[in-house]
Amino acid sequence: MRREVGDRVVTPFIASPISWRVMAIPESMTLLSGTARRWHSLDPLLPDAAVVRERGGFEWVAAPGRAGSLLYRTHRLEATDLGSIWREPCTATMVPMVGDGSPRELDDLLRWWREAAGPELGERLSTGAAYMWLPSRDTWAVPTLHRHGFQPHTMLVVRDYIGRHPPPLPSDGLRICPATLDHAEDVIFLWQEVIAYDSQIGICRDGEQTAAILRQATFELLARREQAIWMAELRGVPVGLCVVDLPAYCDGVAAYVRCDGPAYISAFGIRSDQRGKGIGRRLVAHVHALLAAAGHRTILLHHAVMNPLSAPFWARSKYRPLWAVWRLPAPEWRGRNFT
Structure with a gap:
């Protein structure tokens, strides 16, 4: 749910009314544009953060008194959906908005998210998982994500220029x-x-x-x-x-x-x-x-980080990593004592 009030955007967090704050539109636009510039410096094929927010159906989650925020959404899959083979029935998806790739800001943001969201999400998404999307070149975030229980899950890879070469001729039947x-x-x-x-x-x-x-x-x-x-x-x-x-x-x-x-x-x-x-x-x-x-x-695909055959095969086919997707299962965010 999202309400616009004058020049402010009010975005309630899923957990409880005390878990959100009012973020002024100029503040949110500054954060989005700053993130977009940083992403573009990492890889010219990374999109504007504002596009991810709008087209990805994300809401703002802004922590009181903290510099960073999250693009955040929850999703429920029916047992008969094709996506249910790869995803849990209920999932939370996050994209962090932190200034200049700061591990400290991300750590602070995740601590707040666990305290604010953990209890209710643990009940509502008892068989679910949280997924964190980060540009693949944001390696500064890896120690922080590990410390918070996230594990590498999949990579979104891209091949940008195919060329017009004919396919290899079939042989050997x-x-x-x-x-x-x-x-x-x-x-x-x-x-x-x-x-x-x-x-x-x-x-x-x-x-x-x-x-x-x-x-x-x-x-x-x-x-x-x-x-x-x-x-x-x-x-x-x-x-x-x-x-x-x-x-x-x-x-x-x-x-x-x-x-x-x-x-x-x-x-x-x-x-x-x-x-x-x-x-x-x-x-x-x-x-x-x-x-x-x-x-x-331009072609995109996901491959599993744990699949020993995927990364070398797609690299030889001229794909390169664009996004890393990290997973945190519900039992981890319910019971893990972060340090």
């Missing part, structure tokens, strides 16, 4: 093709392989409803007018999957990059017995070439 309704069962099988692998490293949950959720998502993707799924087949056997959201379908993640209309790779995987043979490299090169031909020059 490898064929890369757009998925159609005839491929639906193969797509679901490959997607389940991706989920099974990621669940080993704790990045998602492979539950009783996973198969049904993936089935529904697959048919929705195949019904799009624009091609969304590509498959790799080796001598007629499906071995690889790449799912791409074109700009019309990725408004949420687009707020985190300074460009118009990025594409987003939402799923990618190679069958376990076919990894390490160059199939993934050729599949993603094919998709890159098709996106470039259609005029999409």
